[in-house]
Amino acid sequence: MLPAKTESGDAVVEEALPLARIRELLQQLKDDKEAEVGWELGLQVDVLAETYKESSARLRGLEEENRQLQERLARGQEENVALREPLDELLNLNEMFEAISSSFKIEDILIALMDLSRRIIDYESCGVFSCEEEDGELEPMALRGREDLLRERVENQRQEGVIHWVLREQRRPVVIDDMETVDRDGGEERNFVIIPLSVRGKQIGIYVLHCRKQDFTAGEIDMLGVLANQTAVAIENARLYTDIAHAHEQRQESQRQLLISAKQAAIGELAGGVAHEVNNPLQIILSRVQLMYVQQRGNEKVMDGLQLIESNVKRISRIIRALLGFARNSSDVEWGAFNVVLALQQACALVKHQLDSRLIEVSLDCGEDIPEMVGNIGELEQVFINLIINAQNAMPKGGRLDISAHRHGETAELRFTDTGVGIAAEYLDRIFEPFFTTRADEGGTGLGLAVSYRIIELHQGTLTVESMPGEGTSFIIRLPLRPQQPQN
Numbered sequence: 001m002l003p004a005k006t007e008s009g010d011a012v013v014e015e016a017l018p019l020a021r022i023r024e025l026l027q028q029l030k031d032d033k034e035a036e037v038g039w040e041l042g043l044q045v046d047v048l049a050e051t052y053k054e055s056s057a058r059l060r061g062l063e064e065e066n067r068q069l070q071e072r073l074a075r076g077q078e079e080n081v082a083l084r085e086p087l088d089e090l091l092n093l094n095e096m097f098e099a100i101s102s103s104f105k106i107e108d109i110l111i112a113l114m115d116l117s118r119r120i121i122d123y124e125s126c127g128v129f130s131c132e133e134e135d136g137e138l139e140p141m142a143l144r145g146r147e148d149l150l151r152e153r154v155e156n157q158r159q160e161g162v163i164h165w166v167l168r169e170q171r172r173p174v175v176i177d178d179m180e181t182v183d184r185d186g187g188e189e190r191n192f193v194i195i196p197l198s199v200r201g202k203q204i205g206i207y208v209l210h211c212r213k214q215d216f217t218a219g220e221i222d223m224l225g226v227l228a229n230q231t232a233v234a235i236e237n238a239r240l241y242t243d244i245a246h247a248h249e250q251r252q253e254s255q256r257q258l259l260i261s262a263k264q265a266a267i268g269e270l271a272g273g274v275a276h277e278v279n280n281p282l283q284i285i286l287s288r289v290q291l292m293y294v295q296q297r298g299n300e301k302v303m304d305g306l307q308l309i310e311s312n313v314k315r316i317s318r319i320i321r322a323l324l325g326f327a328r329n330s331s332d333v334e335w336g337a338f339n340v341v342l343a344l345q346q347a348c349a350l351v352k353h354q355l356d357s358r359l360i361e362v363s364l365d366c367g368e369d370i371p372e373m374v375g376n377i378g379e380l381e382q383v384f385i386n387l388i389i390n391a392q393n394a395m396p397k398g399g400r401l402d403i404s405a406h407r408h409g410e411t412a413e414l415r416f417t418d419t420g421v422g423i424a425a426e427y428l429d430r431i432f433e434p435f436f437t438t439r440a441d442e443g444g445t446g447l448g449l450a451v452s453y454r455i456i457e458l459h460q461g462t463l464t465v466e467s468m469p470g471e472g473t474s475f476i477i478r479l480p481l482r483p484q485q486p487q488n
Helices: 019-031 035-101 106-117 147-159 162-170 218-295 300-327 340-350 352-357 377-393 448-458
Strands: 125-130 139-144 174-177 190-199 202-212 336-338 360-366 373-375 399-408 411-418 462-468 472-480
Touching: 106 125, 106 139, 106 218, 125 147, 139 147, 147 162, 147 190, 147 202, 162 190, 162 202, 190 218, 202 218, 218 300, 336 340, 336 377, 340 352, 340 360, 340 377, 340 399, 340 411, 352 360, 352 377, 360 377, 373 377, 377 399, 377 411, 377 448, 377 472, 448 462
Parallel strands: 360 399
Antiparallel strands: 125 139, 125 202, 174 190, 190 202, 336 373, 399 411, 411 472, 462 472
């Protein structure tokens, strides 16, 4: 039987060629004397056999080529998978870095670190501890899981020198067996993964994971190390950002204080001269009004007019006295040692009746470590009383005034915090300006806080305010313990 083709003619169906039978038939043809037919038939069979061999050889070649192509395709797929794995890892790392670096809040950065770590290994507890020095105390920054257990075990590791060894000798992620597991956790073994947090060679803390004992791959440990390094950089950037923002706020506050000081210095120079020039005519007007009182005692209409003139002249006189106090230099009055706590107590005693009548509760909290200070006690008591009266006016329906005095280094900080109506944001930058008042209808002159600010400034201190409408106000005085007395 000859090789047959499929209906489409595209492939050769491989079948065994019955050569023995063909030869047998050829022999029969020879016996029948059909030599020419037999010879030709044999020739054709030989051609067919040779063609079949060539086709079979070609088919085997195609099969081998196909096998090689299949192997090459398989290798290509393996290489593609091998290339995809690091690509996926890079994409995963990039996603992690974006999650960590997208915030300048340290709390958000640490939450992102702990969330992303769970995608790498399954931990039971984890925590970030700050450690500015290799042998220093560990302060928890963020904890998750069994917090008390983690604190205890990490502290034990610190006391045994393991943390110091990791930070100083290893400087890379280290997996350590938790030797206390068998005795205290029912026999199930666990591991610590301790990862240093460092930026430009500076240690800022450690990252600790507590997990069930397992064999970590080098890739997992390396991934945690890279993640921790990125976190350390993000923490440092967040701290720098906070420092810059704080410095910017301080700069703005300093500029504001300088502007207020410049305004007050200019107004102070002008106020002294104006006050003296205006005070004398006022006294003449007031004396004439009092004389007319006697002369017009029976004329009610004139008396009403005279009373109006007298009340307004007296108001002008109060402003003049305030201007004189504003323009006066503290160097004109002798300075001396004083006890700031006694000064605060004296100020509270002087206005106690007014505060009680307004249903205002006062608390005084003073530290015992404030030494005797140097300054003009009379002027400072004037400032304290003015701030207490301001708090009283801010609480027309009663409330609470908390006064505190504490030492901070070489500075004494005094706070006057009320529960009053607060100060609108648009007024905060103006409350220390001379003649600015929101109580003009109630007789306010707008000089009380301006005078207070100038007195504190002459004592080389600062007077600032913090307030939220409806939530109360805090006036903060910061005074150096040893100021230099101004020279004439």
